[in-house]
Amino acid sequence: MRKNARLTHLDANRTPAGKVPVEERDVEIRQTICAICNPFSHCGVDAHVKDGAIIKVEGTKSHPHSEGTLCAKGAASREYIYHKERLRTPLLRKGERGSDEFEPISWDEALDRIEDRLQKIKRESGPESVAFYVGYTKWMRPFVKRLAHSFGSPNYCTESSTCYTATKVANLLNYGYFGPPNLAKSKCLLVWSKNPFYSDTSAVRRLLDARERGLKIIEVGPLITPLTAHADIHLRIRPGTSGALAHGMAHVIIEEELFDVDFVENWTLGFEEYRAYVEGFSPAVTEEITGVPAELIEQAARFYATTKPAALMTSASPTVHHTNGVQNHRALTALIGLTGNFDREGGNYVVPPGWLYVENGLITRQSQYEQSRPWPEMAPRITEQKYPVWSRFIPETQAMELPFQIQNPDPYPIRAVVAFGMNYRMWPGSDFFYESMKKLDFMVNMDLFMTDTCRLADIVLPACTSFERSELKFYTEDYVVWTTPVIRPLWESRSDADIIFDLAKRIAPEDDLMQKGYEANVDWILEPTGLKVEKLKKYPAGYAVKNIEKPPYQKYEKSGFPTPSGKMEFASTIMEEANYDPLPTFQEPKLSPRSTPEVAKDFPLILTTGARLPMYIHSRTFRLSWTRGLRPDPMLDINPKDAGERGISQGDWVALSTPRNSIKVKANLTEVVPPGVINIFHGYSEPEVNTLFEPDYLDPVSGFPGFKSLLCEVKKTEVEKRLL
């Protein structure tokens, strides 16, 4: 074919008039969504389909969220969908766990085998010894949770054991409910360690437009991001010190009487203790802890407290990926109430949960649906005692405990894992989890690709992409989509929903609702909205819901806060009951130059991991040559000053070491990181970044790993041959 390639049609002078290019014939444009990244983004996609194959994807112009745009990941969808490493059939393990020896089996055989093994384990040691897990994507979560509980297991866990839920816990401790920034009406945006440009790409033009309209921006975070150019003030904290900075700002706001006296007097609990505590965080002290100049702290505090309305934008992880995460996050969200910006127009506005983390005012029955069996009718979750506060708010099992609980009789062993899109490299001390999973009696993993986690499974099931399935999706722009597959599932792959409901027939036959199938279940969930799948099918590009009743502002004035005291709690009743500090006290990270100076002698640099790169979301687009071509090698970011002191030049191979392990990567010299800080992207199979962390390097309240503050050292090294 290539031999005959010509570009002649590009020459207008030589192309016969009226010639229709081959490609344009018989192309049908079908709408769906891209689901590579997180549920807030999911852009509308026009799939150009010819002869049953997708030949191109473009953004759907009429889609109110993405308005025709995509990101680097979504634009690479074709490589994702048609990747040669896609799983094609169900597979049965023949060799040892972790080996590559599998043989194809039929769907019936795979599902029968899963049923036999799970029922046997259930008879022997109870349904609770089977853990269910969902990684990425997140769309099938409610169905898997219901399946787990209908089977009888309380141990349903997700990737959200390291993402988002710790911030949710912190917010609920303070306020009982919470809301995102009301950007359209805000005059000042305090962005606390978030890079929306790479994590919510399809919505950033709105932020840029707001900036051009005069929105003031304060950015907090150690790294320089695309936002920094737009920030009026940038507070470059030492990783892990968000809590101290927040207290420093509160100190200024209280001392200068810039806080909302009326709100604080009428609607808060524990203000006097809080005031006394932050008294200790003068700008000078805060500078010493955080590294941010005292003057800037004062400026930012005054700016945020006096530019009304002001909104706080946080991310799902950076503030809570610390061993002091929940308290950090409580400290910084306390500033919202302190300045009277909670549930106000242009502040942080509370909208009730809708469907799969997207809040647009539509109320569904998601949480009732998921909890098919009440907690008291099942064994206690394995992490209820260890993480009582997290478990109170998050109806899941904390997955970070899985490595410790596999075959551990106290209180009962986890013997089997049924996983959807699991990546064991997400765990701190990932090598420890890997070894621990080898001890499982039975494991199933569903994925698009043959991953190293799949190699640990007894049975591997091939899932399909969002282009090959139907799913329900909400958007904050009062928009709902029930997608239609734009192509048939490739090879023998199946939608996760089909797999889940087939499993339900076998392992949860008493769940009558699940026996009715996927669409009937979605209808049940949607019941309060008046929407039905049949109706939504008529709008494959999405349905604009009219007259959604938006909740009013300042709802607490009518009904109080949904906290034990009915008020915003500077001092948390729930934390006190569970024997944690009721105030959002600041603790140094477990390993830091201040908390462990003896360790810092050998490991003087601070390691922060997991900040986004624009072409990757975790490891999901690593294997695509288009995106991988933009950054082929794992690299750590090091400030030129630190590199100079160590004789390291751009592109040198270096050893990145922590007290636990050492990995080899290339050095990228950049001012993006401040001196003293090393930043590295995560998820690579080689080198494995999370082996640098101890498996129990966790926040005591949430169980979240301290991925964003550890001690390390970097040294120039010769690369081993196998890495070249």
Next chain:
Amino acid sequence: MARYGILHDLNRCTGCMTCVIACKQENFTRPGVWWNKVLELESESLDRIVYFRYACMHCDNPPCVAACPEQAIYKRPDGIVLIDQEKCQGHGECVKACPYGVIDVNPEQDYFSGQNPPFEGIAEAHRMHPPGKASTCTLCVHRIEQGREPACVEECPSKVMVFGDLDDPKSPIREKLWRSEQLLASKGTQPKVSYVFPQNTSKQVEQRVMKNPRMDRP
């Protein structure tokens, strides 16, 4: 006759690389050939990163045209500069002549090796890139001829780029044109791609392009 160009407001560019990949899937260029490039430039004193998206400048006075011994490069009446893949013999003179470093010679290597994804075999000519031939951005002329904008412009999530007819007073590209600058204007190439640079950064961008126009840092 139209005279097509692109204007960038680099104040809005976030380095998200969407244009780079959107171009890849629109045009199927070979590995290592990036018609769209985004460079990241650091400026510590300003506490910011400048992201610089660029591609073929479709110069009104293109040095590549004169440099080609086979007369394979030509400028269309609408100003779009194209390489005739039949005439091109891969001498590489154009690569040397281009001050912007936006022409590459196609390597032998191909994407999708070892697999046969649907469609690649029957793809349209503009998506074929014979090895050994010079290759550069066509301004998505195949889209322009259908009344559409180049893929990079359409897919950009931050709306950095404006495409239009530079000679049409009603074209939206004219709104910011008076504020924009050309890259390496001193070379006399008269590019039809222009930039609104963040404050005091145009010289820095020019120096980087002259020194190393590649996206990956060594």
